[in-house]
Amino acid sequence: MKPSGGIHLAYSTPNLNQNDAKVEHKEAARSLSDDDFHDAPEYWAHRKDINLLECIAEARIAMNLFLNNHFEEAEARLKPLSDKTMYHALGYSTLLFLQAMMTCDRADMEKAMVQSQKAVDVIHRFRAQYSISDSIFRLSGHYKALTDEEIHAELCYAEALLFRAALTFFYDESLASFIKGAFKIRACFMSYRECYRILNSQAWTSRDQKMRDEFESGVLLGLGSFNVALSVLPGKLLKLLQVIGFNGNRAHGMNNLLKVASMTHTLRSTMCSLQLITWELFVNFFIGEGKPNTRLCTRLFHDLNFLYPNGAIILFLRARFYLTSGDVDNAIFFYNKSIQCQTYYRQFHHVCYWELQFAYAMLGRWDWAANHCKRLKDESRWSRCVYTYLLAIYINAYDRGPESEATWRLLCRKIPNIRLRIAGKSIPIEKFCERKSKRFLAENRMYLAHYEFLYFWNVFTILEARPQAFIPEILSNIEQYKVENPTEDPNDLSVYEFLRGVCYRALGELEKAESCFFKVIQNEPRLTDNFYLVPNSTFELSQIRFAQNNLTEAEGLLNKVKQYKGYSLENKLLFRVHAAMENVNKRKG
Template identity: 35%
Template sequence: MDVMEDTARAEDEEHFEDAYDRIPTACDMDLQSAIQETQCALSLVLNNKFSEALDLLKPLWRDSMYHALGYSSILVMQAAMTFEQGDIQIAMATIKEALHTCQRFRKKNSVVGSLSSLISRQSNLQEEEMHAELCYAECLLQKATLTFVQDENMISFIKGGIKIRSSYQIYKDCHNVLNASGEPKGKSDSHRQFEGGVKLGMGSFNLMLSLLPQRILRLLEFIGFSGNREFGLSQLREGTSGSTLRSILCTLTLLFYHTYVSLVLGSGEGNLAEAEALLEPYIHKYPKGAIIQFYTARIAALRGHFEKACSGYQDCVSSQQEWKQIHHLCYWELMWTHSYQQDWPQAYRYADLLCRESRWSKAIYVYQKAAILSMMSVEDAEKTGEDLVELFRQVEGLKQRLAGKSIPLEKFAVRKSRRYKASSPVPLVLPVLEMMYIWSGFTIVAKRADCTEALLVTIEAAEERLAGEAQPSEFHVDDCCLVQMLKGLCLKHAGRLLQAELCFTHVLSSENRIRYDHYLVPFTLYELALLYRQQGDCTKAAAFMENAKSNYKDYSMESRLHFRIHSALNNLESSADASASNV
């Protein structure tokens, strides 16, 4: 309770700190013109004209809710990509004023939840006030995002959570208002814009919440959150149609879901056909747009067209020089795309660029660079002039803390790197392939039989080296189990299911002898469950997933596995429901 009281007090203090230092002027621009001008700014962003977009919005961002929303959105996007403290502070100051701008247009004394009482007398809610609720909710969401990355204490996380809840409640109220108004005979453009905003908000929230594992969702449902994946997807799909301000934002949300979220936090079943169809009109409209080029390359990579993907990422880098952060996204993808092909010198090149230029996570970048170096030939490694052991030893000192806690992936990298602290280090076995698995890279490599086979050769060579060790180290069993899990993955994707099952069961039978990498057992149970699902034994698949979910805890990357299990169990239930319907 003390924490909640402190948070409420901090919220009140923030309210007074944010008071105006000038008398706001009325905006001469009408609502429709403001929306159109903000759409123009968004179009400039998609054409790589980031400064021009800001220049267009800046004159009215303190007087027009849509200019305020657009202006703050661009700065928040930039801050989230750079992680530079200066950018974050500028964005936070901007968004606080943007919230004030939106507040002026909201219904007087409007508080979270008050919209519900207006449903029965919605004529009282003016057109401008309806849009103000939407803009306010979007700004609140942006502020919550920045709150999470700005301060490293739990109070900031709680404050961020309160803002997210307030935003969600406003979207629910707007959705109720929309439903209560019914379908007007001739929709005005303003109504379509409002409808598009509601679909973006409700779709994004429902999709995001549907990804959360059941144990987290149960807690959130207690305070009013609930998520339905199919409803979320349908809202976003409806939002992509037409030419409203939020159409492209609905499209980008769906693209991100299909090309990243479903792969990293799900069981790898993103809808690439839908992603390509959504992207197609924008490829023609913004052929040189960096954001569009990036997603085009990403889809090519997910299709297994690695050469085309590399070319696409390089085109994306060349297309603009203003936002270097987009370059860093491309470097990350280029590093992985070359790793899938085991082109280690090129993968190293992009890992090195990230180490030198990006501030996102120095610990992960240095670990990744060292891991790639360990996979290179002696001759290629010598050309880099790097000391492998020294690189691994740097990782721990680069670890960050967020809300007083370490980032799980950095924690994993630090723990693995400690093997190099000793005077006689014990080398890691296939560290790039291990990290590739954590990022769901084997699912991508599976699209290419030649690359899958090449990875299998590399894994079997490591297996032979371990078998030939004259004096096995304390890490020997862990290393053997890692190799067996990775080998099982390759065999599964190559269609050699019986051999894959033998590899996975070898890991499970060694459970009591694993000393450090305890994550291998629950992750292997999950992979074995997917194998049984592939064979059509859904009952056995569900049992193995429940075992991994319920009987293991406090291991590396635990949350990531729980996300994947949640997604896979949902897919199993959907398949069972579909089968029952057909019967």
């Protein structure tokens, strides 16, 4: 349905019947609205004898407040002692870091940068006075001489360095800043490795088991995160990083994270659960794995839904879970519920709007998808270039009249002037949007641009969860589009054949899919734009061979993809190639 009179911002929660199963938690949850919770900051600020376990408990309460949308109370809980205890300093820095990441506001980033440095300084005061990485000290087995505060200070120091490094990348986009951030990450990783030595030393004799559990969960969370993150990098880059001390074993890293998530009595367990869910529902699709571990997510959501039933972050992740399962109506319901449950971090609404525009695109509701993109373009600072591009292609998707054409042409002309640069480099997806918009203006048409973008943002991978519910209609729309918009341009014909091939592969009609991809590859000498379609078609052919258990040819095609250079979104495809090659090697045994 096309809205009249232009684009309207219409945001209402769909009228859906929700029959959420009631869950029982194995531990009684204390209400986060108790008076003593809100009075506590003043109480702690006047105490001089607050011990380490009490500080950890305070940080955990603040985290629970934050995840239940009590954002101001969470900050008030930590700020008074953020210059006195390591966990208050780290916790307050973490909250400001999250705020900066959600808002992308320069002032918020500067505030988070200042606090992250303060946290590093505060935590450093609690570290052992000598260098804890001194090899003579380590080999002498004197970890036993460290106090609980000194041991935990090394862990908190590693975590604070990681936040500091991440903010360095975003706040200062120069090459020098990028290098500084890289060194901070290496220092962070080395500190985590030192913590691991402490964890496995004799230092824990006669110490409080709770103290060890909190330390163990933090160490395993850090090292597990590094292992999992590094494991997705292409082999050559990973080998280079291993030379300077980094490791990337995904299975080992996942085992560490799963153990931390099971340590529900510790501070970092909840954050680890959120990290695992984020990996399954977001990163898996970005690196080309797809098919998230739904059983793991369901198990992790069991406790999170009970503890934070109306938490904006939890509701958002539940929505994403439904989206990746192909249940788009429930996804839309929970995205809107996440928006409605809090107004303090309005920028977090933008994350929901971003997801909602894809949800409506999956349903073919291009008008509603455009509505959300317009709101993002007007309100969000993340990437006005991408928002503008999406708004243009969605307008063209649902209305091809002269007024809409004038609108999308105006939008496309703006795109080159609103691109961002990070660490002195252009963002690949923004470069893609600029190149495509220039082609649209030159050719005076968009050819299936809306479906093309959905492919490159892995939406077709999500649709494969329920292919019969979505793909036949999409395929019909693509074929009808060609009938209504005949062309002999090999660039446009290649887009058409490529998208048909993607649809046929999702439906399991592999011979038809193969024919489409071969047509794209055969068009290569005639292409003047859209060169990226050839390596992507080669990759899709490799996945057909993998499905047919022809591993030798699948591997050969993946190696062929690696030989293509200089095309749009190259690194994005190489992540998928790396994941696909791992799958081939696993099946080979």
